[in-house]
Amino acid sequence: MGRAPCCDKANVKRGPWSPEEDATLKNYVETHGTGGNWIALPKKAGLRRCGKSCRLRWLNYLRPDIKHGGFTEEEDNIICTLYAQMGSRWSAIASKLPGRTDNDVKNYWNTKLKKKIMARKVTLKTLTHNDTLPSTSTPSSLTNNQNVKTSQNSPFPSQNQNSPPSVLPVLDANNALFITNNEKSIISFDQTHHGLYSPQVMDDVVSQIGASSRIINNNNNNNPMLSLSQEGSSSISDSSSIAMNNNNVSHPEQQHASDESMEMLMDFGFGFPFDFANGPNCHYERVGEFATSSYPEWVDFSYADIKPH
DNA sequence: AAACCCTACAACCGCGCGCTG
DNA sequence: GCAGCGCGCGGTTGTAGGGTT
Numbered sequence: 001m002g003r004a005p006c007c008d009k010a011n012v013k014r015g016p017w018s019p020e021e022d023a024t025l026k027n028y029v030e031t032h033g034t035g036g037n038w039i040a041l042p043k044k045a046g047l048r049r050c051g052k053s054c055r056l057r058w059l060n061y062l063r064p065d066i067k068h069g070g071f072t073e074e075e076d077n078i079i080c081t082l083y084a085q086m087g088s089r090w091s092a093i094a095s096k097l098p099g100r101t102d103n104d105v106k107n108y109w110n111t112k113l114k115k116k117i118m119a120r121k122v123t124l125k126t127l128t129h130n131d132t133l134p135s136t137s138t139p140s141s142l143t144n145n146q147n148v149k150t151s152q153n154s155p156f157p158s159q160n161q162n163s164p165p166s167v168l169p170v171l172d173a174n175n176a177l178f179i180t181n182n183e184k185s186i187i188s189f190d191q192t193h194h195g196l197y198s199p200q201v202m203d204d205v206v207s208q209i210g211a212s213s214r215i216i217n218n219n220n221n222n223n224p225m226l227s228l229s230q231e232g233s234s235s236i237s238d239s240s241s242i243a244m245n246n247n248n249v250s251h252p253e254q255q256h257a258s259d260e261s262m263e264m265l266m267d268f269g270f271g272f273p274f275d276f277a278n279g280p281n282c283h284y285e286r287v288g289e290f291a292t293s294s295y296p297e298w299v300d301f302s303y304a305d306i307k308p309h
Numbered sequence: 310a311a312a313c314c315c316t317a318c319a320a321c322c323g324c325g326c327g328c329t330g
Numbered sequence: 331g332c333a334g335c336g337c338g339c340g341g342t343t344g345t346a347g348g349g350t351t
Contacts, residue, residue, distance in 0.1 A: 016319070108318090111318075112317085
């Protein structure tokens, strides 16, 4: 037994609004307001429309403060940022964009922005455990970290030469750092999209590239996110660091191991990229400081778990 | 020129939530 | 506490128009 319909569908008009209907609704709302009751409004206004349809038409199209036209690059960045932070909460995202509606933002994301982001995906080159990275990209903070074992030329932990590592560092053609699970599971990617990534975004990426893992949680928050940043550089920052708790590596702060998930600590020590939200508080330098001071409501994403599907 | 495909976006739908009696 | 109601939200569908074959 479904919910009773909000109106008599047999007696209301559906489909595109005519200019006359637009004018009628606009005139009525501007003269009388909504009266706090959209259901009753169409009858009062002389419209053969469902109240919900009137509300939608007003909010998404007729409202005087609606901004029509293309989205700016700044709006793109804000949408990406907020989507990473809160997922598909379109109304919340739209509230940060004056003149934009949730429907606008949702449509824009689904039709353009998501594709725009995915188009930047680059072909990956997976390193084997014998590969080394260019010496110029060796993160000094990593090699300085006594808890992380490194090979002579690689910034990453040494591996057992007889068995492939369970977690692989990967560079793309532009030396952007990726982290993969057995060459399939990319959990961070592309220096042109550095920043925070929500599970929704990562799922999109994972589905696009056919990866076989997903992010399941972070250190201590139910809103998992993952960070990768290269500050727009074409090479790995010399202040980046990474550690993995496979058989060879441990980290004193990493105390939440589970049997079923591989775990990874990422401590990117460079300035946080992406000009997140271009807000006035973008002065953080490390993820920990970022998470706890500038944007306390955001998660500490220093830790990320990945788990095979 | 026609058929087909793709894209953008308007509109609809159903559900959850909060308010009220 | 509950039921009824309307609102708001996010997901989905419909459709117009432009581009391509």
